[in-house]
Structure formats: structure tokens, C-alpha cells
Amino acid sequence: FDGSWGYQVTGFFAPTSRYGNAEDFMYFVDKCHENGIGVIVDWVPGHFPKDGHGLAFFDGTHLYEHPDPRKGEHKQWGTLVFDYGRNEVRNFLVSNALFWFEKYHIDGFRVDAVASMVYLNYLRPDGEWVANQYGGVEYIEAADFLRQVNHLIFGYYPGTLCIAEESTAWPMVTWPTYVGGLGFNLKWNMGWMHDMLDYFEMDPWFRQFHQNNVTFSIWYHHSENYMLALSHDEVVHCKSNMLGKMPGDDWQKFANVRALFAYMFTHPGKKTMFMGMEFPQWGEWDVWGDLEWHLLQHDAHQGMKRFFRDVNHLYSSQPALYEQDCNEEGFQWIDCSDNNHSVVSFIRRAKDEKEFVVAVCNFTPQPHSHYRIGVPEPGFYTEIFNSDAGNYGGSNMGNLGGKWTDDWFFHSYQQSLDLCLPPLGILVLKLDKEKTLAVMQQSQETETETETVSEG
Structure with a gap:
């Protein structure tokens, strides 16, 4: 069924022949x-369709699906659920997972709808689900199956990815199986996605009352190995594409999109975005149509393409932005309480704690010509990224390449920077150690010469 976007699987061991054969x-x-x-590869072990040519009633009996419809059917989706308590069913799914790695040499799975597997009451009203043997809502056999398949995948193919689309607070999704976790190595951060889209859809004036949307994810980011995902689900079913979600005129819409993704790339967590967001296109994703490539003839969309090129380079070139994504030591607020201006500032650190970058985010169209933040070390901070650069279609406000610190105590730091914050802009700054050292040495030499002259 094409309209399912591939999520109602009948052939588990090959991609659809509409695009070619297995070879x-x-x-x-x-x-x-x-x-x-x-x-x-998006792997779907959570449910399967009722088509006669698929697995449903495969031999005339409930062979793959659970015979009790309270456990074996998703009525809202019109699909059936695997009977995870049967060894034969689990072995079928495990062999299917390993097949994709062994024969196709894929690099990982994104496992769809994990929450629908591990909760017996998922999308089921009272009276239409049955509790487990302990009276709870957890589908214990399904959780055990996920542990089994992840244990085997990482045992046979270390270094691969198994990413859970898990939308609830189920604990230890990305913890190892030997401590009771489900064994995934990444989990989609659905909470961050909802908070940020709600925040950016607001008129910027109202954002001052919703600073928590920006900051809340930091409270829990280290509890799992999170992936920040803006997926196909956010640009379908009349939700609009990213540009259409944003308030303001066209310039502000593009600036808001740049601010959203620049914050995403500086926030802890791995990154996932859906095709069409990188230009970006105006229309929703249409499974039957092409992307709106023709928009690249317009300067605004070309500017966004350059933005994504540069923000990807920024991310890959700065270990501080990825080495400690899942550790508390990798992130530190400078100031998260300036809700009046809708500004946040923070530090990202690499494993080498002396390797760090500073990010400052202004989520309103009001620029600030003198905005002071504290920084941990004195010296010259190079502006290594500015989402408001003219090359991206921004207003080109910035700090002329960087700023020297002032000996001015601020935000609990002895040194601080006096910055120009662009409208709806994200700045990333990094201490230029070589330039700082050279100027300090020159200053010391000048002082020594002065003292010598004075003594003479």
C-alpha cells in the first residue's frame, strides 16, 4: 500500500520492486x-497489514499475529500485531533484521513505533486491551524481543545504529541490555521536537512567556542517547512544511527556520531532518509527487542551501558539538533566564574540556547592539558561525569577525563579551587561542620594554 509510505510491510526481506530488485x-x-x-533502513516490526498476500492468517490460522484482538490488532491503523510471545515469530523477525545487515550491508535501523509495541494499551480505549500477568500496561514479551534483536545486531555487527522512534517516557531505551535496557543506541527526542515546533510557531512577542520550551530538554538530555528529529511526520496532514509553520513575513519565516536548525545543531543530540527541509520547500511532503526543486532558482532558497552546507560543516568540524552529546559535561548554560529578550546562551564542550564553543541565540526579530554574556576564559572569541549572515539571506548583523573579552564580571565569570545579537539569529563563537596568546605575549614584551626604559 503506497499510501502507507512503506509502513505496511508485506515483503520483509526486500525493498519494493517498484524501485528495482534486491540486487x-x-x-x-x-x-x-x-x-x-x-x-x-526504516524497519517496521510493530505491525503488519491484513492483506491476503501478506502474513495475515498465513496458513488459515493466527500464525504471526496474536489471536486475541485486544493484543493482536491496531484498529486505528487497520493492521495486525505480531505475537511476540511465540518463539517462531520472534525468530522470524530476528532473522529478518540480521538479513538486512548481512545481505544488504546497511548501516543501521530506525525502528518504527516502538511505543506501539511495548504498551498493551497503546491507542486502545479501556475494555479493548488486556493487562500483563502483573496487571500492568507493559507488553513484556515485546520488550524482551527488542532486547533480543538489539543484542544480536550489536553482537554480529558492532558499530551499526539502532534508533528507536519511542514517543513516551519508557525508561532505559538506549541503555545496554545487560542492565535491563532495550539496547538501542539512539532514541528520537520527540519532546524536544514538540516543544520547539510549538515555540517557533508562536509570534515572537509571546515567546518570552514560553522560555521553558527552549530550556526544558536540557533537564533530561543526558538520561538517554537522544537524536533530535524533524521528520516526515511534521510536514504532512495539513501541518505545513517548516516555512509555513513560521510567523511573520517571508524574511522572518526564513530567519526563523535558520534559527530553529542552528539551535538544533548546537543543542546536544544527534540530528535528523527530512528531505525538502534543506532548501526549504513551501509545500507539504507529498508521497505521490516530487520535491519542489524549482525553488532553488530563487535567492532565498539558495541562501538556505548555503546555510545548511555551512551548519553541517560547523557541526562536523567542532568536536565540542558532538563528542559529549549524551553527557552532562558536554553542555553548560551561561544564561537561560533572559526570557524578556527570548535569548539563551550556553557552552558546548568536547572531551578535552579546554575545547569549547559558545552559542548565543536570539529568538526574536529585535536585534541587540550591546548584549553582554560571561565567558570562561579571556581572549579573542572568533565568530565562527552566524545564522543571520547575508550569504544566507540574513540582515548581515554580527561582530566583525569576533570580539575581545572585557575584564567585567558577568554570569559568574570574571570575563565577558559585549556582543551584537542579530534578529532571529544564532551566533557560535570560539576562543582563538593562537591569536590570544600572540597578543598576550606582545603585551608582555611591551610591558617589559617599558619597564626597561623606565629603569634606564
């Missing part, structure tokens, strides 16, 4: 690898 997919994966591109 064609193998060739595609090999070419991706030759060009440094990993391939992650």
Missing part, C-alpha cells in the same frame, strides 16, 4: 558507501 538495492548501498554515505 539493485545492494548496488545502491555499495555506491553510497563508496561516496561516504551511510544507509539507515
